Amino acid sequence: MQYGILGSLELRVEGRRVEPTRPRVRAALAFFLLHSGELVTVDALIDGLWGENPPRTARAQVHTVVSALRRLLPAPDHVAWESAGYRLNLQQGVLDSARFELLVTEAQRHLGSAERERAVGLLREALALWRGEALSGIGAPFADAARARLGEQRFRAHMMVADAELAGGDCSALIPELSALSAEFPEREDVAERLARALYFAGRQTEALAVLRAVRALLAEEYGVDPGRELVALEGAMLRGDLLRETSSGRRPASGVRPSSGAHQSPQAVLPAGPAPSGTAAAPPSAPAGPVPSGSAPSGAAAAPGDPRAALAPSDSASPAPAEDQVASPPSPGSPVPRQLPHDLPDFIGREKEMATLLATAERSPCPAPRAVVVSGMGGVGKTALVLHAAHRLAAAFPGGQLYADLRGFGAGEPRTPFDVLGRFLMDLGVSGRSLPEDVDDRAALYRAALADRQVLIVLDNARDTHQIGPLLPGNGSSAVLVTSRRALAGPHGATRIVLHPMAEDEQHRMLERFCGEDALRTDPESASLVLDACAGLPLALRIAGAQLATRPTWSLNTLARRLSRGGSRLRALAVDHLAVHDTFVLSYNGLRDSGQPMEREAARAFRLLGLWPSHPVAPEAAAALLGEPLADTTDVLDLLADTHLLQATDTGGYRFHDLVGEFAEQCVLAEEPEAEREAALLRLVTWYSAAAHKANSLTAPVVHLGPPQAAAPLPDFHDGRDALAWFVREMPALKAVIELAGRTSRPELAWRTANAMLGYGHAYWWVGEWMQCLTKAMAWARRHDDLMGQAYLHNALGAANGMAYRNDECLAHLQAALALHRETGNGDGQATVLGNLAMVHHQAGRLREAIAALEESRLLRLQLGHTQDSATVLSGKGFLLRAGGDAAAALEAYAQALETFRSQGLDKFVAGGLFNIAECLRILGRSTEAFAAYAESLTLARKMDDQDAVADILHGTAQMHHEVGDLEQARVHWEEARAVAREYGLQKVLEESAEALASLGEDAGSAP
CATH class of the missing domain: 1.10.10.10 (Winged helix-like DNA-binding domain superfamily/Winged helix DNA-binding domain)
Known part of the structure; x- marks a missing residue:
């Protein structure tokens, strides 16, 4: 279950939206979500829902609303009653506002540190949770204050993002966001100040001044006040051109922006002028772009000529240490500085959070251990693109150069060996190829020595396993390693691990917009949605889709969507030139x-x-x-x-x-796979699901008619009926598919047996209609295979499903069809079951005589079949009908006959229930002494079996009997005890009835529901 209040109230169960229809229930749920984990008293809930003038029935309405919420929410999120109120305990991570607060708090820890980009990523992730105005559509009195509080939290997050981005210098991307905030809050000086700074640092000084003057005019006209001193000082600094000297907060202009006067020189100015390869730092003129000729050594090397270590010896003439805000000094003249990164993607989009983690790990100060990041994920998810994009951004921080190797862990041919890659890397670093050792460990030692005094970024792409990358790691933390793999690698030890998942929905949308343009998405959103669905969040698939649009100018977005939506042909369609998802x-x-x-x-x-x-x-x-x-x-x-x-x-x-x-x-x-193996595998799967459904049904349904099939693997281990129901809910889409598949196997009867084994789910969730769909699908297969037995059982189940929905005519028609088929096939058990159900629908429709007649026929049939216990159970059902019809004496007789059978068979649970039913009839008939004796014996048995539901009911009945004979003190004692049991075990009905009864005695029932 996922809950959302950062927008309209939203509930999702496994991705499916659930909509509470009643406004009061929606408001109550929103109130509980705002106070998740807190104790909410009934008075507080009344105040929140009605304010100062609640109706006289407010307390009763609260109980009704809470009952509706309990039916709506899953068991782990149940609204629980405690001694003084209700408590909603949510699982961690399911409420968007709580997630928002956690992300903002985490971001605050990184603000002002070297992990600024990580902070920004966290804040943007938090802001992405918002879908509009908080609690939109909730009109209860509590909502306005909550909306204001949440809105202010959102606003503060926007301001933190703005401050962090201004501190980093990337101002142009911030302008649209701040402009939108300024339009929403035109009077907020803090927004105007940040927008003006962003515009100024982006070289748009005139617009920056216009923003400040607009807010000055608005404040004067609307509120009759002048702007604050900070805004006035900012305007003056802009006019003088010395804004940088005024900003002590660490903000800097965007790269390349030079304010008109007084600006400090950008750190990039220490690099030589001239073009550099796309995405890489410009190399100093003294650093050659490749390895030095074989046998050469750097100038000033101390080692003897011909010694391979000569190429590794540090220069005697060390350069002065760079200033704190300058880039690190380049290698000594003559040393090779490899620049091997493949080209960057100019249109790289998204992955802000992963990028922040990658950069933060690789950029942190050198430490004893190598800095390593392993990015893993499925093929086509964008691992290489992410790592190369990060590597280009990191290049300037590694003046020793960048090494790159495709390890070909997954691809045509054999993976590259560490021995071969080390040979290439050593030559790239200036070690003579003629003197390389022939042992991989010796090469690795030489490689670590070559990197010891250098800051080199090493990119190992497409690794197969940890063994392949182990020898390629540097020995200390001066250098950093970025690894990609389709596997979740166990090594290297201490590495930061990023598992790359399919792109988020907003990232997919931005990427498609980059390829086909904003206008195309706006004019044909349906086709855009189909394309995104077909690409399923895979960057490679989206890039192929974009390339198809670019190379086929006659195609519209709709054309592409239709090609990608053809059943079973997406992989064939997602290919262009040398790129193919397949x-x-x-x-x-x-x-x-x-x-x-x-x-x-x-x-x-x-x-x-x-x-x-x-x-x-x-x-x-x-x-x-x-x-x-x-x-x-x-x-x-x-x-x-x-x-x-x-x-x-x-x-x-x-x-x-x-x-x-x-x-x-x-x-x-x-x-x-051969067809025979495919069919055998599917049959094993279908059989397992059918057996699992039977097991779950045995814990959730009152009666189990048919045994399960034999499964080829262990079945789920259900703790109790609630756990079994949760399995039904979770597996419902799969069970529907199983019913369809079963009809096509060599055992088509598994279709109707599986559907019939969902009675317990149907009892709990009849209103959803899922069980009805399963039964209807199974009936189609039973008819196709002329399976009369299956049709009979399905008609009975369809009758029950319709009866639960109070569609009495449809229920009666199905049950009559089931009875006829069971009689045709000679299934006595089936007939007896259907007759019992017929009794229930007749009773539901107000036809008491027909109901009793059907039950009597069912009882006699069960006796003929030798099912004595079942006949006694039916007799109890007859007693229930008679009592409901006002004939307590006849009901007493039926209950007494059933009790005799239950006692003879030692069925204590049924005996306890029978005694309680007899006591209730005796109470109605005014036979108090006999009633008290029956209640007492029933209570003893219920406590012996630890059946607390029964204990609460019996105590309540006993209290009623005491009340009717005028013993109010004993009535109070038993009602208080009933209420205590009901409260402890969450028995809502008894809790409410006992509270009302105590109130009628003049006792203070408190706020208990």
């Missing part, structure tokens, strides 16, 4: 399939077979059934696939495909 997945998959390690080949087989189930998360147990392998072995290969980023781990312990990877896996299984 090919990048092939590299990862072939690396496993063609591996020399058996476990990796087994992981490739698992990947293929999981392609039969590409659209749904899969638990390890379900995957074990699909693969036909032991659970422990299955878990190992699933983890390996997740480490290789061919699968994604879910927060519930399962695994799922990225959308496009799932489509690729489906292609692999169809191309490489």
Whole structure:
């Protein structure tokens, strides 16, 4: 469950929006979310919802509203009653406002430090949580103050971003954001001041002055006041051209901006003039761009000629240390300074948070250990683009140069060995190729010595494993290493790890806008949405889509959307020139399939077979059934696939495909697995899901009619009925797919058996309509296969589903059809069950005589079949109907007959229930002595079984009996005890009834619900 108040009130269950329709329920939920984790008294809730003039029924309405919320919210987020009020305890990370505050707090720790960009990234992530005005559409009295408080927090975050960006010098990108804030808050001097500074440092001095004069005029006209001293001083500094001398806060102009006078020289001025390669720092003239000729040594080297260490010896003539705000001094004249970074992407977009982490790690002061960042993720997710973009930004901080190697860990041919890469790197650093050692460890030692006194940025792209990169690491922290891999690497030790996921929605939108233009997205948002859905957040896919638009000028956004939306052909469509999403997945998959390690080949087989189930998360147990392998072995290969980023781990312990990877896996299984193996694997999966549904149903449904099929893997371990219901909710999309798949297997009856095994879910969530859809789909398969037994059971279930929704006519029609089919197939148990359901629908429709007749027929049939206990249960149902119809004496007789059977079979739970029903009838009939005895025996049994629900009901009934005979003191004692039990165990109905009863006795029932 995810909750949102930074905009309109929003609830999402696994991505699906849930909408509370009643305004009062929406307002109450918003109030609880604002006070999450706090104790909210009933009085506080009344004050929040109605203000100073609540209605007379406000307290009762609060209980009704809370009951509605409890039905809406999942069990972990239940609104709990405590001694003095209610408490909503949310799980961490599910409320957007709490997430916003955490991000802002974390950002504040980094402001003013060397991690400014990380702070900005955190603040922008926090601000991205806002969807509009907080609590939009909530009109309760508490909402305005809350809106103002949250809005001020948002405003402060904007101001922190502005200050941090101004301090960093990147002012031009800040101007649109500050302009929008200025339009929203034209009278805020703090906004005007920051906007003016941004404009001034971006070289737009005239506009900066206009902003200050506009706010001066507004303050004078609207409020009759002058601007504050800071704004006046700022305007004067701009007019004099000495703004930099006025800014003691550390703000600097944007790169390249030179205010008219008094400006300090930019640090970049120490570099020589002249062009430099795109994205790299300009090299000093004394530093050659490549390795020195073989055998040469740097000027001033102390080692003997011919010694390979001669190329590594430091110069005797060290340069003076640079000033604090200057770049580090370049290497000595004659030393090679490699500049090997491939070209940067000029249109790189997004990844602000990851970029901040990358830069902060690589830029921190040299330390004893090497600085290393490992960026991992699936193919096409943009690992290399991110690392190269960061490397170009970092280049100036590493005057010793930049080394780059594609390790070809995943690709055509063999991965590059550390031995070969070390040979190239050593020559690039000026070590003679003729004197390189022939042992990889010796080469690594020489390489570490070459880097010991240099600041070099090393980029190791496309690594296969830790062994491949280990020898390529420097020995100290003067240099830094950036690694990309499709695997989650265990090493190097102490590295910062970034797992790159598909792009966020706003990043995808910005990237597509860069390719096709803002006008195209604005005029055809539906096609834009289809393209984004097809690309599924993969930067490579979006870049291919953009290239297709660029190279095919006759294509519109709609044309591209239609091509990408064709079923099953996205991977074929996402290709242009040498770029293809399909090919990048092939590299990862072939690396496993063609591996020399058996476990990796087994992981490739698992990947293929999981392609039969590409659209749904899969638990390890379900995957074990699909693969036909032991659970422990299955878990190992699933983890390996997740480490290789061919699968994604879910927060519930399962695994799922990225959308496009799932489509690729489906292609692999169809191309490489025999049809017989595909059918066998699907049947194992369908059987497992059907068996799991039966197990969950046994914990959630009052009656279980059919046994489960035999599964090929362990079933889920449910703690209780609530856990089983949560499984049904989580797996509902998968169960729908299972019902459809089952009808196509060699065991089509699993379709209706699975749907029929969802009765417990139907009882809890009948109003959603999901169970009805499953039953209808299963009925289509049962009819297609002429399965009369399946149709009979499904008609009964459809009758129950309609009955729960009070569609009595539809319910009756289905039940009558079920009864006819069970009679045709000779299924006595099925007939007895349907007759019991017919009794319930007749009673619901007010036809008491027909209801009792149906129950009696059901009871006699169960007796004929030898089901004595079932016949007694039906007899209890008959007693309930008679009592509901006002015939307490006849009901007493039916309950007494049922109790005799329950006692004879030693069924204490049923005996306790039967005694309570008898006591209730005796109370109605005024036979108090017998009633008290029945209540007392029932209470003893309920306490013996620790059945607290029953204990609370029995105490309440006993109190009613005392009240009716005039013993008010004993009535009070029993109602207080009933209320205490109900409060402890969350029994809302008894809690409310006992509170009302105590109030009727003149006692103070407090604010208990």
